[in-house]
Amino acid sequence: MMDWIPIVFASFKALVLGTGMFFAIKWHFDQDKKERRAVLRASGKVAAVFTLSLLGLVLATFVLSRSIGLDLTFP
Incomplete structure (x- = not known):
């Protein structure tokens, strides 16, 4: 077996x-x-969502780090 x-x-x-x-x-x-236009439109939407998500993550990171007292100023 x-x-x-x-x-x-x-x-x-x-x-x-x-x-x-x-x-x-x-x-x-x-x-x-598929039509080239539809593929370009879909890839543009994906890129826009990714960019907005990345911007939101960076903003949330800075807000969280300031709220816990980290110093984020450049020397």
Whole structure:
């Protein structure tokens, strides 16, 4: 019984990875068919959300550090 476990696990792993690779390639192929404008709009939204999140994190860091008494002045 123990001799079959590595064979079953390796076969399952190959099946899962093969399926994942197939869908990854299919997704990238389908992305090429989308309109360029829609892709640029979506990437712009992602960049804007990332920038606003980063700005919010920096602001929250400064507010928290001042509230606990850290000195953030440059020499």
